Amino acid sequence: MTSTALPSASAPAPAAVETPRAPRGARLRRVLNRTTLNVVLVAIGLLWLLPTVGLLVTSFRTNTDYFSSGWWQGLTHPAALTIQAYKDIIHSSGLVNALVTTVLITVPATLLVVLIASLAAYSLVFLRWRGRDWVFILLVALMVVPLQMALIPVATMYKWIHDTLGLQLFGTVAGVVIYHVAFGLPFAIFLMRNFYAGIPKDLLEAARIDGAGEWMMFRRIVLPLGKPALASLAIFQFLWVWNDLLVSLVFNSGNPNQPFTVFIFSQIRQFGANIEFFSTASFISMVIPLAVFFAFQRSFVRGVLAGAVK
Amino acid sequence: MQRSRVLVFSAVAGLAVAACGSGGGNNSTGGSPSASAGAAKLSGNVTVWATWSGTEQKDFQMVLDGFQTATGVTGQFQSKGDQLPTVLGTAIAGGSPPDVAVLPQPGLLHDLVAKNALKPLDSIAGSIMGSDYSPVWKNLATDTGKLYGVYFKAANKSTVWYNVKTFKDAGITSPPATWDELMKDVSTLKQFGTTPFAMCGGSGWTLTDWFENIYLRTAGVDKYNALAKHSIPWTDPSVATALGQMAKVFDPTNIVGGTQGAVSTPFPDCVSQVFGASPKAAMLYEGDFVGSVIPTVGSLQAGSGFDFFPFPSINGSPAAVSGGGDVAVMLNDTPQAQALIKYLASPQGGAIWAHLGGFTSPNNKVSTSVYPDAISSKAAKALIDAGSNVAFDMSDQAPAAFGGTAGSGEWADLQNFVRNTSDISGIQAKLEADALAAYGH
């Protein structure tokens, strides 16, 4: 599915702006190239959509149908489709509470990562201090720490915090958020540092000479220029936290308020055929972040997706 | 980023789990939750974690409701699915374990005893485990001479499920009782044109169950228990005998999709191959919980559409049942937790779920009449009747690295055996090497 994209990559792509004096043959070639490009990209887009469409159609079919024929049979036999699985999930008690809990985890975990990482990245790029390169290298190394290895040590530390400070983190939303933020930071700082590194230093030197403070420069110069990267970071972090199951399952255990992923997880039949439930739940859990993503797109994310200069 | 998209180890991932199934029964509250278990009225809460989710979670909630009526204590349940061992381990480290947990494997109980995380139950449930249960259950829950758990939910894993109509069409009037009859029926089914078996070897645990049932019958209970403890090696000739019988069943022409199908079809896809809309095979071996999976893959009715026969006797072996089960343990010693343990061990607790279906109680005092249909009653009766001939699932007793991990140990070795059933001694050597590494002796 990917190799189809290759030929057009090496071929000279059509110019965005037509040069008025281009010879007729060249112009024709460009039109043809543009048509080829559109056709190729449409084909890739359809291929990319196909698995998701399969999931969507499957979510409207019964287990029995799933086991007896391919999902595309559902398109030719629409009478056999059913929205029962969606009804079941939407009517199950606790759905609203689960979604609220997910938002309570996801939003702080996203905002904190974006804020803390851009501050740290600023200091790594624009402040001069000994050892900052080594700190950066350490951050890259920390990206490889698998989050599952930290479960027991962090649980032990939460217990220690509770025993010495009386602050209960294990089994709370706060404990989950802290875990997500910490494990989101290495990549976030890495990404932001590399984007900030592309901002001309002269810009800041000049402001500094003019007497602007660091916070001022961060807010007025660096933050606006880093917007596209910040937007992508926010989206990624949002999606990852949204789809997390393990951290919530482990660190939020005991808490009656569970996020959507755990809510879904606890409804899966351990042995039975689950596909109608799986596919429906997957689709619901995917639609919500996508909706958020589209909502943001209008204001914040447009810069990233449309490739426009802010 | 990784960190991210964290796991949903679902049934899709199909990790080690002991028996269970989803309820196919009706919704009325069963049994008679008269409170003889809890005597004095208490109040307050008890937290319970288990692997049960979906229908099973709802059914267990009914048990907790009965418990509340009987004792006044509210049970707060959370499902941890396949991740129960991880979540429990972390919660213990985090200082917030639940009061009670129901564990899917006896091995986990011993791990937790080693971590000093469990409270002994001798004074609470010692006598009822002695009087109402076959000794196998008490022994399994005992570590260093103390009782640490009560078996609440069991599974009869010696049931072969068949499509009633296919058997009838092929002219098989009564299901096979012996191995030879089974082989004869297999050949009849092939002549008729049906593939005899759907195999679920894509899920490694189903192959261990096959092996255990054959081994139990060809080698006997004593050798079975010795092999489970790894006090005899896997290179023992008795293992070769059992694998030889297993090879007969796993002949490629006996299986939907041949050898490839046998090792790549996961549970419950294999169930749909026998009981789905367009059946491809006549029968399937797995535990009693298959009975509650069948209604989720098709529209066959219990009795008229599907039924089971006990795993056949081999060379005149006595009736024997391979069993699995979930054991309730106590992590915080509170009066409420004690009351719940007592209740789960009592016939009242078991009867409630037994009546809802998808559940077999190991408690002898739970009447087989409370089960919702003849099939589940028959499975329960076979388990109780087998008495001391119940052999607990060998792979569940083994260290999980050997008997409970996808892609390694016994699961993978038996999959490789199915791929090439002629190399019995090679597989035995590999099994022995893996067992040595996991048991450490």
Add this chain to the structure above:
Amino acid sequence: MATLPSIVEPRVRRVPDVATGGPPRRGRGRNLLAVGLFMGPAAILLGAIVVYPALATIARSLYDRSGGTFVGTDNYRTLFGSTEILVAIRNNAIWVIVFPVLVTFIGLVFAVLTERILWSTAFKTIVFMPMAISLFATGVIWRIVYETDPHRGVINSAVGTVVDTFHAPGSYASATNIKPSTATLTARPDGGMASTATLSRGDTAQLGLTGILPEFVPTGARDAQPPATASGAITGVVWRDFSVGGTPGVIDGGEKGLPGMHLDLLSADGSTAATTTTDLSGAFRFDNPPAGSYRVAVDAANFRAPFGGVNWLGVQSLTPTSGLGTTARALLSIPLADISAIVAMLWVWCGFAMVVIGAGLAALNREVLEAAKVDGATEWQTFRHVTFPLLRPVLIVVFITMIINVLKIFDIILALVPDSSHQEANVIALKMWELGFTGGQNLGLSSALAVFLFVLVIPVIFLNIRRIRG
């Protein structure tokens, strides 16, 4: 942020003129304070939640499974003596070699190409969408895609349609266990069957078959009848020789003939002298064959199986490994499941690469690009000599992120790869998870494998050091 000192000074909108004054002297302490405030929150969180557990893991790797006994390097020795772990390392190597390059390349191509189409937002959204899908859904989705049964899996269905068009399945292909009912027929090596006895003109043959479900007998089939002798012809019947209570080899009442069966008349030398097809009652007739003795064969084409589907998540190796020993085979085979998982993962991550690289493109200085165009550079030259070098930092971000991502990959394998391929497709981080949590409950061994993972990141670190120095 309210605690920040009042280093916030009057608003600076434009870049001030350098000539307005000399550099203000900043105290060293003040700079350190700023570093502390900017770095502080990240440092505290990372130290507590990431660094400390990493150090604890290193320490834990030197202890036994329960954590009570110091065992030195025993765990490491156990690790590298295990074929399963070597397989996991091999798979990680495959992932690291293949995946980051592909993701970065495809992401770059998409980011650049979509700048040239009007519906770029729609395209980017489609490619980005899988990022919003949880692992569990990704596993479900791709299991549906890769399903082996051509009736259920979309890839195998497409392949099967093509294959079956060029290689039509036989009319009795659905019956997988067809066998002669008696010794009157013997199997031939090509999958067909031939009568055991030789026949000559005037003889008859009763060819009984079993293993055909009643619903696989073509509609319209009539009850089989014993063949009538015809002088000068070889006649016979092919029928479904199975009925409850019936006798093999005997045409019992109600047993159907098998219509449309392709038959060959084989000469003594094995060559085909004539062919025919059975009628609705399964009867056939070879008229006036030359004198001699023949055998009647049921052609293998009747049973030719339709395309059965490729097991995309299976363990068949893409490299020839038959002549190798166990360890070499474990190290050198490339199971198909690896490639299938990589494709599924590309589907997920290309959107990431595209968006990050797109953000990089967006931040590029357009004037430089326009200047290049004005200078007469072609699109390709502009890309090659201007855009690409400017994008390099972003490409490296994506590339390094993907290397690290793939080093610790495990969830996709867990969700997508079925148990039966699990061992062959396993990876380090998943093995670690199994050793420490789900299966082994041996945190010592699991930690040792985690430490090995830490070690693998060192080359990536050197890559970064060179980049910073350069």
